[in-house]
Amino acid sequence: MTWFFDHLDDVLSRGLQHAYLAGVPLVIGLLIALPLGWLARRYKFLYAPFTAGFGLLYTIPSLALFVILPGFLGIPILDPVNVLVAMTIYTVALLVRTVADGLGAVPDHVQQAATAMGYTRVKRFFAIELPLAVPVISAGMRVAAVSNVSIVSVGTILGINQLGLFFSDGFNRDFYDPLFVGIAACIVLALLFDAVIIVLTRLFTPWLRATGGRA
Amino acid sequence: MISGLIDWLTDSANWSGSDGVVARTVEHLWYSGISLFVACLIAIPLGLAIGHTGRGRFFVVNLAGAARAIPSLGLLYVMVLWLFPKLVGDSAFLVPSLIVLIVLAIPPLMAGAYAGVEGVDPAARDAAKGMGMTGGQVLAKVEVPNALPLIFSGFRSATLQVIATATLAAVAGTGGLGRFLIDGQKVRDYPQMASGALLVAVLALVVDLLLAVVQRYAVSPGLTGRGSGRPAEGGGVRRSSRRSNTPLDVEIVSSQRTVDSQHT
Amino acid sequence: MIAFDGVTKKFPDGTVAVDSLSLEAPSGKITVLVGPSGCGKTTSLRMINRMIRPTSGTITLDGKDTGRMKESELRRGIGYVIQHAGLFPHRTVLDNVSTVPRLLGMDKTETRKRSMELLERVGLDPAFAKRYPAQLSGGQQQRVGVARALAADPPVMLMDEPFSAVDPVVREQLQDQFLRLQGDLGKTIIFVTHDIDEAIKLGDQVTVLKVGGHLAQMAAPAYLLAHPVDDFVADFVGRDRGYRALSFQATPRLPLAAERTIAMGESAEGVDADWVLVVDDQNHPLGWVEPLRARGAIRTEMLHRGGTVARASGPLRGALDSALSSPSRRGVIVDDSGSLVGTVKAHEVLTAIEQADRPELADPRKPGAPAA
Known part of the structure; x- marks a missing residue:
C-alpha cells in the first residue's frame, strides 16, 4: 500500500492515458458501427458479410495489430494514434454485429406501426429503432469496454505509456507491488467503464426501469 | 517497410531450423493445444453440470465477467515471478505461461457449455424425462447435442484467446511465434516483428476458419438448418443461413448475452 | 371513399x-x-x-x-x-x-x-x-x-x-x-x-x-x-x-305472457308452477327457481342461471335464444332499462319469424340495408 501512495501521481497519469486509449475508441467505434450495423440490417445480403467480415478483425491478436498497423499508417509504433486506431478496429469488430442484432430485435409489429403512422425512414431510426436497440447495444459496449481496457495493457511490451507499464516495472525488478497495483488499476478502470455504461443505459431506457425489464 | 517484410518472409533461412517459422508455428500450436485440452477437461464438465442442475449459474456469469477484466499480461508476469524460482529447466519458462493460457480458456468454455445446456428448449427436456430417460441420459442424448453449437462457440472463443495470448508468452521466455516479435523488438528489426505479427494473425484466422468448418459438420443439421427436405416456408433455413460463422458467433439465445470473447 | x-x-x-x-x-x-x-x-x-x-x-x-x-x-x-x-x-x-x-x-x-x-x-x-x-x-x-x-x-x-x-x-x-x-x-x-x-x-x-x-x-x-x-x-x-x-332482424311485437314473479328473499313454497322467475326490487329478472325444491327464503345460489334475457327492442335472435335456453321454456323479455315485460314461448317466436318480412331477400342484386 505504501508503494501505491508513493506512486499515486504515476498511477493517475498512466491511468488517465489508459482510459484515453481505451475510451476514445469506444466512442469512435460506436459511431462507425452504427451506420454499418444499420446497413447490415437494412440490406439482408449485407448481414452475413458484414457481421462475419468485421467479426474476423477481432481474431487478429492485439500485439500483432499494434506491430502491423504502423506499417500501414506510416507512423511510429509508439504513437498513441496507433493504439487508438487498433482499439477502434476491435470496437467496430465487436459492435457491428451487436448494432445489427439490436436494431433487428425491435419487434416487427412495432416497426410496422411506426411506418404506418407515417415515420420517414430516418425519423423512424432515431425515434423508434435506435432507442429500442439501446439495451442490446449497451451489452455489446460493456463487452467492448472491458475488453479494450485489457487489450491496451498489451501495449506494455512495446513500451506504450499506460497502466500496463507497472507490470513490466515490477517484473523487471522482481517486485510484486507495482505489478499488483497495475493489475488492480486495470480492473478498477474496467469496472469504472462498465459502471458509466450502465448508468448511461439506465438514463436512456426509462421504460425498462418502470416495467422491471419487460418491454 | 512493406518491402522489408516481404524480404524477411521470402528468405528461406528464416523458415528452417529450431528458431525458424515452421518450428515456431509448431511450438505455438503445441502450447495452445495442450492448454485448450486441459481447460476443456476442467471447464466443459463443470459447465454442463451447472447447466443441467441449474446450480451455480451466478458463479459462471460472474466468473466470465471478472475474467474479462483481468489483464492477461499482468497475470502472466505474476505467474512467472511466482513460479519461476520454484521450477527447474525449461518448465520454469513454460509452466507459468501454460497456467495463464488454461486460466484464460476456462471462462468462455464453461460459459458456452453452461449456456448451451441452459438454452435447450424446456419442452425437449420435458419430453425426454417423460419418455423415462435418466438425468444422465437426458444430458447425453438431448442436452449435449442441442448445446453443441454453443459449446463450439465457446471453444472457438477460447481458442482465439489462447492463440493470441500464447504470443505474449514469449516475454516469459517460451518459444512460439511471439519470439519474432520480442526478439525483433530487442534489436529494432521491424521486418522480423511485422512478419511475426502477420504470421500470428494468419495462424489465428486459419485456425478459426478450420474450426468454423468443423463446427458446420459436427453439429446436427436439425440445429444448423443444413440438409434438404425442409418446408419452403419454414423460417429455419433462412434464420440459420443468417447465422454467421465468425468467432464472435457466440450469442447465447439472445444477443444480450455473449460468451466471453476477450483476447489479448 | x-x-x-x-x-x-x-x-x-x-x-x-x-x-x-x-x-x-x-x-x-x-x-x-x-x-x-x-x-x-x-x-x-x-x-x-x-x-x-x-x-x-x-x-x-x-x-x-x-x-x-x-x-x-x-x-x-x-x-x-x-x-x-x-x-x-x-x-x-x-x-x-x-x-x-x-x-x-x-x-x-x-x-x-x-x-x-x-x-x-x-x-x-x-x-x-x-x-x-x-x-x-x-x-x-x-x-x-x-x-x-x-x-x-x-x-x-x-x-x-x-x-x-x-x-x-x-x-x-x-x-x-x-x-x-x-x-x-x-x-x-x-x-x-x-x-x-x-x-x-x-x-x-x-x-x-x-x-x-x-x-x-x-x-x-x-x-x-x-x-x-x-x-x-x-x-x-x-x-x-x-x-x-x-x-x-328486429323483433316484431310478440304475444307476451305476464309472468308470475317473486322477489329475492321471499319464499317460493306454495307457488303452483314448475318454475318461477325471481326479480330484484327494480323488476330486473335474476333467475329461475323450482318451488318444489326451493325451501325457505330464496338466496342467490339457489337461482338457475341458464336462461338468457332478450331485449324487446333487440334482434329476433335474442328472443328465440331466450325461449330456447330458459329452463321453464318461457323466454324472458325485458325493456331497454332491463325491467321484465313478459315471457314468450319458442313457437310464438317462430311464428313471428315466419310472418316477418325478409328485407335481405327483396332485391338480390343490391346489398341490403346495413346491420342494425
Whole structure:
C-alpha cells in the first residue's frame, strides 16, 4: 500500500492515458458501427458479410495489430494514434454485429406501426429503432469496454505509456507491488467503464426501469 | 517497410531450423493445444453440470465477467515471478505461461457449455424425462447435442484467446511465434516483428476458419438448418443461413448475452 | 371513399397475393375484409397506406390516387391498428397516443389534452397515461392502439385483426366499444379479420376473399348470410346461418305472457308452477327457481342461471335464444332499462319469424340495408 501512495501521481497519469486509449475508441467505434450495423440490417445480403467480415478483425491478436498497423499508417509504433486506431478496429469488430442484432430485435409489429403512422425512414431510426436497440447495444459496449481496457495493457511490451507499464516495472525488478497495483488499476478502470455504461443505459431506457425489464 | 517484410518472409533461412517459422508455428500450436485440452477437461464438465442442475449459474456469469477484466499480461508476469524460482529447466519458462493460457480458456468454455445446456428448449427436456430417460441420459442424448453449437462457440472463443495470448508468452521466455516479435523488438528489426505479427494473425484466422468448418459438420443439421427436405416456408433455413460463422458467433439465445470473447 | 380498381399484387417469388381486386369502401362505414389465411386480406389492407405497393391497378382515396401521394404524408392521414397494437415500448401511453399529432407538428399542450380525452373515450383510466405499454394488459394495450390511431383525427382507419390476440370476453367488450365509438365518429374503416362472426358483427359491408386474392362476395352481412354466392362463401360463413341471420332482424311485437314473479328473499313454497322467475326490487329478472325444491327464503345460489334475457327492442335472435335456453321454456323479455315485460314461448317466436318480412331477400342484386 505504501508503494501505491508513493506512486499515486504515476498511477493517475498512466491511468488517465489508459482510459484515453481505451475510451476514445469506444466512442469512435460506436459511431462507425452504427451506420454499418444499420446497413447490415437494412440490406439482408449485407448481414452475413458484414457481421462475419468485421467479426474476423477481432481474431487478429492485439500485439500483432499494434506491430502491423504502423506499417500501414506510416507512423511510429509508439504513437498513441496507433493504439487508438487498433482499439477502434476491435470496437467496430465487436459492435457491428451487436448494432445489427439490436436494431433487428425491435419487434416487427412495432416497426410496422411506426411506418404506418407515417415515420420517414430516418425519423423512424432515431425515434423508434435506435432507442429500442439501446439495451442490446449497451451489452455489446460493456463487452467492448472491458475488453479494450485489457487489450491496451498489451501495449506494455512495446513500451506504450499506460497502466500496463507497472507490470513490466515490477517484473523487471522482481517486485510484486507495482505489478499488483497495475493489475488492480486495470480492473478498477474496467469496472469504472462498465459502471458509466450502465448508468448511461439506465438514463436512456426509462421504460425498462418502470416495467422491471419487460418491454 | 512493406518491402522489408516481404524480404524477411521470402528468405528461406528464416523458415528452417529450431528458431525458424515452421518450428515456431509448431511450438505455438503445441502450447495452445495442450492448454485448450486441459481447460476443456476442467471447464466443459463443470459447465454442463451447472447447466443441467441449474446450480451455480451466478458463479459462471460472474466468473466470465471478472475474467474479462483481468489483464492477461499482468497475470502472466505474476505467474512467472511466482513460479519461476520454484521450477527447474525449461518448465520454469513454460509452466507459468501454460497456467495463464488454461486460466484464460476456462471462462468462455464453461460459459458456452453452461449456456448451451441452459438454452435447450424446456419442452425437449420435458419430453425426454417423460419418455423415462435418466438425468444422465437426458444430458447425453438431448442436452449435449442441442448445446453443441454453443459449446463450439465457446471453444472457438477460447481458442482465439489462447492463440493470441500464447504470443505474449514469449516475454516469459517460451518459444512460439511471439519470439519474432520480442526478439525483433530487442534489436529494432521491424521486418522480423511485422512478419511475426502477420504470421500470428494468419495462424489465428486459419485456425478459426478450420474450426468454423468443423463446427458446420459436427453439429446436427436439425440445429444448423443444413440438409434438404425442409418446408419452403419454414423460417429455419433462412434464420440459420443468417447465422454467421465468425468467432464472435457466440450469442447465447439472445444477443444480450455473449460468451466471453476477450483476447489479448 | 376508398376504391380499389383492378389491384394486383404479385410478390417477387411469384405468388399472387391479390388478383385484380376491385372494390369500394364507402365513407363513414365499416368495410370488413374477411377470408381464410392466404386470401390476401392483409396485403390488400396494407396496399391502402402503401406499406405494400400494388404491382398494378390503382387505389384511390376520395378520388385521389394514393400512388401519387407522398407515402409518409399519406400514412399520417390514415389511422392504423394492428393485432398486437404495435405500441412503442419505450414511450409512455400518452406519448404513444400523441405520436402522429407530434409528427404533424401539432401544438404540444393541445395534443396532450386531446390524447387524454381519447384515452377516456376508448375506456382507459387517465391514470394509465404515464405508464409504459408493458405495464398494461393486452386489452388495455389494444385500447391504446385504437386511441393512437385516432389521435390525429384521420378520416380513414385501417384495422388488421385488432381484437384477435385478446381473450373472448375482452374481445367482445372491445368490439362493443368500437361500435359505440364508430357510432360517434363515423370514420371510413377497413377492418381485416379471419373471424366471420366478427365480420358479421362489425361490418356495414362484408367482403369475402378467396385464397389467391380473389373477391368472392361483397355484401351487407344479412344479405351475405341469406345469399352466399357460391360453395366457398357458403362454407366460409358456416353453419347456423339461418339462426345467425336473425341477428339482423328486429323483433316484431310478440304475444307476451305476464309472468308470475317473486322477489329475492321471499319464499317460493306454495307457488303452483314448475318454475318461477325471481326479480330484484327494480323488476330486473335474476333467475329461475323450482318451488318444489326451493325451501325457505330464496338466496342467490339457489337461482338457475341458464336462461338468457332478450331485449324487446333487440334482434329476433335474442328472443328465440331466450325461449330456447330458459329452463321453464318461457323466454324472458325485458325493456331497454332491463325491467321484465313478459315471457314468450319458442313457437310464438317462430311464428313471428315466419310472418316477418325478409328485407335481405327483396332485391338480390343490391346489398341490403346495413346491420342494425
